Amino acid sequence: MKIRRIVALAYKEWREILRDRLFFALAFVVPASLMLIFGYGLTLDVEHIPFAVVDHDKSAMSRDYLHRYIDSRYFDYKGDVASEREIEPLLADSRIRLAIVIPPRFQENLMSGRAVEVQTLIDGTFPFRTSSSKGYVVAINAAFNGELLGSYISRRLGVSAETAKAMAQPVGVQLRYLYNQEVKSVWSIAAVLMMFVLMITPPFLTALGVVREKENVSIYNIYASTVTRGEFLIGKLAPYVAISVINFLILWLMATQLFGAPFKGDPLFFLLASVIYVTCTTGIGLLVSLFVRTQVAAMMLTVIVTIVPSVLYSGLLVPIASMDAAGQFEAHLFPAMYYTDIVLGSFLKGVGLEQLWGKVLALLIYAVGLWTASFLMFHKRPKS
Amino acid sequence: MNGDPAESRARLYLWWSRLAAMTAKELIQFGRDTLLLIAIAYLFIFDIYMAGSVSMQLNHAVVVVHDADHSAASRELVYRFRPPYFKLGGEVLDNREGQRLLDQGQALVVLDIPPDFEHDIRKGKPVDVQVQVDASNTVLGFLAASYSAQIIGQYGFDQALSRLGVTERSIQNVPMIQSQHRVWYNPNQRDAWFMPIAELLTVITIMAIMLPAAAAVREKERGTIEQLLVSPLTPIQILLPKVIAMTLVILLGTAVSLFFVLHGMFDVPMKGSLALFFAVTTLYTFTTAGLGLYIATLSRNLAQAAMLAILVLMPMIFLSGAWTPPEAMPAGMRTAMFLSPLYYFIEMGYGILLKGAGLDVLWDSLLGLALLGMVIFGFGVWRFKRQFG
Numbered sequence: 153m154k155i156r157r158i159v160a161l162a163y164k165e166w167r168e169i170l171r172d173r174l175f176f177a178l179a180f181v182v183p184a185s186l187m188l189i190f191g192y193g194l195t196l197d198v199e200h201i202p203f204a205v206v207d208h209d210k211s212a213m214s215r216d217y218l219h220r221y222i223d224s225r226y227f228d229y230k231g232d233v234a235s236e237r238e239i240e241p242l243l244a245d246s247r248i249r250l251a252i253v254i255p256p257r258f259q260e261n262l263m264s265g266r267a268v269e270v271q272t273l274i275d276g277t278f279p280f281r282t283s284s285s286k287g288y289v290v291a292i293n294a295a296f297n298g299e300l301l302g303s304y305i306s307r308r309l310g311v312s313a314e315t316a317k318a319m320a321q322p323v324g325v326q327l328r329y330l331y332n333q334e335v336k337s338v339w340s341i342a343a344v345l346m347m348f349v350l351m352i353t354p355p356f357l358t359a360l361g362v363v364r365e366k367e368n369v370s371i372y373n374i375y376a377s378t379v380t381r382g383e384f385l386i387g388k389l390a391p392y393v394a395i396s397v398i399n400f401l402i403l404w405l406m407a408t409q410l411f412g413a414p415f416k417g418d419p420l421f422f423l424l425a426s427v428i429y430v431t432c433t434t435g436i437g438l439l440v441s442l443f444v445r446t447q448v449a450a451m452m453l454t455v456i457v458t459i460v461p462s463v464l465y466s467g468l469l470v471p472i473a474s475m476d477a478a479g480q481f482e483a484h485l486f487p488a489m490y491y492t493d494i495v496l497g498s499f500l501k502g503v504g505l506e507q508l509w510g511k512v513l514a515l516l517i518y519a520v521g522l523w524t525a526s527f528l529m530f531h532k533r534p535k536s
Numbered sequence: 537m538n539g540d541p542a543e544s545r546a547r548l549y550l551w552w553s554r555l556a557a558m559t560a561k562e563l564i565q566f567g568r569d570t571l572l573l574i575a576i577a578y579l580f581i582f583d584i585y586m587a588g589s590v591s592m593q594l595n596h597a598v599v600v601v602h603d604a605d606h607s608a609a610s611r612e613l614v615y616r617f618r619p620p621y622f623k624l625g626g627e628v629l630d631n632r633e634g635q636r637l638l639d640q641g642q643a644l645v646v647l648d649i650p651p652d653f654e655h656d657i658r659k660g661k662p663v664d665v666q667v668q669v670d671a672s673n674t675v676l677g678f679l680a681a682s683y684s685a686q687i688i689g690q691y692g693f694d695q696a697l698s699r700l701g702v703t704e705r706s707i708q709n710v711p712m713i714q715s716q717h718r719v720w721y722n723p724n725q726r727d728a729w730f731m732p733i734a735e736l737l738t739v740i741t742i743m744a745i746m747l748p749a750a751a752a753v754r755e756k757e758r759g760t761i762e763q764l765l766v767s768p769l770t771p772i773q774i775l776l777p778k779v780i781a782m783t784l785v786i787l788l789g790t791a792v793s794l795f796f797v798l799h800g801m802f803d804v805p806m807k808g809s810l811a812l813f814f815a816v817t818t819l820y821t822f823t824t825a826g827l828g829l830y831i832a833t834l835s836r837n838l839a840q841a842a843m844l845a846i847l848v849l850m851p852m853i854f855l856s857g858a859w860t861p862p863e864a865m866p867a868g869m870r871t872a873m874f875l876s877p878l879y880y881f882i883e884m885g886y887g888i889l890l891k892g893a894g895l896d897v898l899w900d901s902l903l904g905l906a907l908l909g910m911v912i913f914g915f916g917v918w919r920f921k922r923q924f925g
Contacts, residue, residue: 172836172837172839172840174834174835174836174840175837175839175840175843178840178843178844178847179843181847182843182846182847185847186846186847186850186851189850189851189855190850190851190854190855192866192869193851193854193855193860193865193866193869193872194854194855194859194860195860195864195865195866196674196675196859196860197674197864198861198864199861199863199864200861200863200864201861201863202863217713228863241897243720243721243891244887244891244892244893244897245887245893245897245898246883246887249863261711262711262712262713263711264711265709265710265711266708266709266711267707267708267709267710267711267712267713267714268712268713268714269713269714269716270713270714270715270716271716271717271718272715272716272717272718273718273719273720274717274718274719274720275719275720275721276719276720276721276722276723276725277721277722277730277886277890277891278730278858278861279591279592279593279722279725279726279727279729279730280592280593280675280727281861282719282722282725283593283679283725284678284679284682286717287679287682287683287686289715289717290686290715291682291685291686291689293713293715294686294689294690294693296713297693297712297713298693300711300712300713301693301696301697301710301711301712304710304711305696305700308700315660318660318661318662319660319696319699320693320696321662321692321693321696322657322660322662322663322692322695322696322699323613323657323662323663323664323665323688323689323691323692323695324662324663324664324665324692325664325665325667325684325685325688325689326664326665326666326667327667327669327681327684327685328666328667328668328669329669329671329677329681330638330668330669330670330671330672340671340672340673340674341674352846352850353843353846356839356842356843356846357839357843360837360838360839360842361839364837364838364839367757367758443571444571445569445571446569446571446572446754447750447754447757447838447839448569448572448747448750448751448754448838449569449571449572449575451746451750451838451842452572452575452576452579452746453571453575454842455575455579455742455746456575456578456579456583459742459850460579460583463738463853464586464587464590464731464735465590467673469592469675469859470590470591470592470675478586478589479586479589479590479591482586482589493641496672496673500672501639501672503639503640507639507640
């Protein structure tokens with residue numbers, strides 16, 4: 153293997169990328185724009201849930217109860233309807249996602265010391281939103297019940313309101329959110345987006361680069377030359393790895409400066425781990441390109457091995473911990489998951505090599521495996 | 537043009553037969569790429585099946601306990617952290633150990649019960665339980681916190697009631713609100729109903745943009761477009777067959793995926809009219825193909841086209857309402873959502889399949905899709921004609 157040939161090949165590839173102005177521009181524009189759009193737009197916070205009310209009681213107490221929903225930032229009041237029958241079309245049209253039905257004699261029953269049933273109808277189309285909405289409803293009910301019980305105790309036992317309140321709510325909860333105190337999804341999302349963008353763009357850049365030579369048959373120049381297999385692969389890929397590393401630095405800056413995500417880890421460790429990751433994703437593109445003959449097939453195959461797993465199996469939207477065995481298995485097949493842990497560990501938890509060495513090792517094995525497979529699959533004397 | 541009827545009929549026949557011949561050519565060309573066919577079959581079948589195994593619920597999240605009290609009361613509280621949401625991961629002796637488990641991701645929640653927990657409850661002295669949640673994944677962190685608070689709140693409430701001597705039977709005589717939840721359309725909140733539909737709509741979108749773009753750019757890159765241009769075909773006759781052929785492929789894939797995967801494996805109910813669903817899918821693929829054609833006119837080679845397609849696709853997929861609730865988005869993004877045809881398609885797809893909604897409810901989404909689609913497709917065709925006319 154001669155360094156001089158690798159450099160020459162890399163230079164040739166670099167010139168080719170540079171001359172394709174649009175492609176060169178897109179190689180940097182696409183990652184940055186994805187980061188920008190998702191950073192601002194991709195929020196998983198469930199807020200402003202549109203809801204309607206059927207109030208059969210229309211008393212002071214029912215209004216007080218409903219105002220806990222209306223004044224909450226989690227709910228967005230869309231008005232009263234007269235009966236349960238009017239709810240269905242509103243839910244079907246997604247104009248509301250939740251409806252609260254207050255029974256007749258709500259106030260009367262509560263005042264005279266009886267329990268009442270309040271019905272909540274929830275749109276179950278999006279299960280994650282449904283469970284969050286349920287959680288809010290339960291919390292509002294619990295707070296309301298605590299107060300009801302407090303005044304009930306103070307009336308029944310004749311103790312002061314203060315003591316009664318303590319008796320009604322004997323156990324309090326002190327919640328501490330670690331690593332992301334305000335549960336700002338933009339913090340963890342900005343960090344995880346780095347994984348996502350670096351999973352998607354490098355394979356696309358590379359996959360089409362190699363197949364193009366095949367489809368245009370300019371690869372015969374390589375076949376006929378003295379360049380060896382290894383030299384060709386390294387020289388061909390070096391520019392793409394370089395572009396991806398530059399993109400990584402841009403994304404890192406965006407995450408910390410633009411979105412204000414805290415970076416608590418060791419920058420050097422993070423940089424090295426990321427270079428390994430980028431080598432992995434570039435390698436995926438390379439392997440795909442060796443499999444196929446046409447660019448269209450390369451494009452669709454890259455979609456399969458990058459977009460799909462990075463959406464479902466990387467932990468960006470769907471937490472890996474809550475998958476079943478098959479999903480977890482699939483998640484372990486792709487490098488995205490390991491890098492997600494590295495990114496979150498470095499950004500939010502501030503842990504370093506001693507905690508994350510296993511993930512780095514997995515990425516390293518992955519990268520070596522991909523490159524070896526590519527090396528074995530690439531022949532200078534193709535069969536057909 | 538205004539010749540006798542026979543001649544104009546012959547012209548019309550010629551026009552259509554050229555269109556049919558070109559469509560057949562696209563389909564044959566498409567069918568010869570075995571790997572491409574495998575890739576598409578994978579996306580429509582296996583990928584959607586895999587999406588069904590993914591869930592966004594809290595599933596056996598590990599809770600470790602630091603119990604400084606070791607009383608009957610504290611044990612009762614700890615045992616309330618049960619599957620399916622939680623799983624007890626054992627006890628730690630001090631907070632530092634808990635912190636370490638959180639750092640390594642081996643636990644999601646650390647529950648810290650103070651000394652004299654039982655004693656204080658009996659005395660009526662308010663006592664706080666500390667819950668530490670790993671919020672680095674906001675979805676899980678939020679759910680874990682919310683469920684923990686619910687469990688502890690309920691525990692406190694039960695303690696208060698039992699001190700008052702309220703039993704199961706006399707609970708009706710305490711003034712309190714009993715929540716009755718009814719979840720519609722997906723009563724058990726099965727993610728296997730939500731995810732595969734979202735994935736199917738995503739796959740349709742990816743193909744509707746990428747396949748026509750690729751089919752058009754390929755002709756440009758290889759120079760075969762020149763041959764077509766010197767033939768008697770009009771630009772419309774070159775471009776329409778590409779869109780028609782790809783729409784056919786996508787519809788076939790959708791049908792397979794809908795009947796065998798969604799309905800066959802996950803029992804997705806398919807409440808509404810299937811004819812309406814396929815009509816909407818056809819309209820959607822056809823019009824969204826306009827975006828692909830537009831991309832094809834911008835790019836000289838497939839590498840450029842692929843990058844442009846990603847730039848368009850990714851925001852469309854993520855910001856169209858399946859993943860992020862429209863009501864929680866910033867105002868500017870919400871407006872942008874209304875410009876995404878996928879937003880209307882998602883609304884109608886879930887509406888028809890899960891909610892059983894018909895045209896009387898969905899007409900506004902359909903109108904939105906039709907108008908937007910016409911603009912997109914018209915724009916794509918106009919660009920294409922200008923470049924090759």
